[in-house]
Amino acid sequence: MSSRSLSGHASAAANPGYRGRFAPSPTGELHAGSLLAAFASWLLARQAGGAWLVRIEDLDPPREVPGAADRQLRALAGFGLVGDETVVRQSRRHALYQAALQDLLDRDLAFACHCSRSDLAASGGIHRFCVPRTAQREGRAPQPAIRLRVHDDTAIGFDDAIVGAQSQDVARAVGDFVLRRADGYWAYQLAVVVDDADQGITDVVRGADLLDSTARQIALQRALGLPTPRYAHLPLLVDAQGRKLSKSDAAHPLDPADPLPALRAAWRALGQDEQALIAVETVTQLLDAARVSFSPAQIPQAAAGLAAMHNDPCANAV
Incomplete structure (x- = not known):
């Protein structure tokens, strides 16, 4: 754990202004890694006495699986994890993203x-200036991408x-990053920043695979004049080869009809005391006990292997 730990979350117990969220992409079924993120973000929001929201990040149709979003929501409900407000779907929020993009273009902060x-x-994919176009290349792209103009001194630090x-x-590591893709789809970085601000999200709790995106998002928040939430990046679940679970053959769908084994496994992966849940028999009892016993300072930094989640026979659902 960092020296700061998660005391900022714990001390917010009397702060109803806390607003967290879980934002899955409908590219497949809910698996153990996504349940871990949902459960942890729910626990932190509940401990803070705040709200927990669910947002469907469905802005990449070529990668989406038909019906996956609704199945994810039904699975979350089976695990007792239901948002406090109406579910937001990014596919219905194009006007918000367009307004933000136009603001940046008008102020020459995007191009x-x-x-x-x-x-x-040749530059490792890092954009610092546009490659000169030749007549042969003129008709190649149907429309341009739109990028944020990242200045040379854009160094971002956060705790x-x-x-x-x-x-x-950001200039050296990422360069001018894409806000709207050349195929017309909105880039994740723009959509997530606009949505978090529009929904008043104060605390972003998500997997460590998105840690590298955070500096870009803070740079974009500053360009748009938006507040920066607090961030907490959870350890990833990985398979025996060290691959992120969502990209692994081990990423089997969870069974919301039998939720207790998977919730117990997620609790262990978060470094929590297994004895706190030993007597629970229902999802409601488990969530109540978890909320009372949850210790954010116990969340590990390192990725958790699937084998560590199968210490008892009840864990085989994940």
């Missing part, structure tokens, strides 16, 4: 770019509640 991935291969102090030179 159109026809560079392809192959154009940027993550789990992994500690972080810093990234």
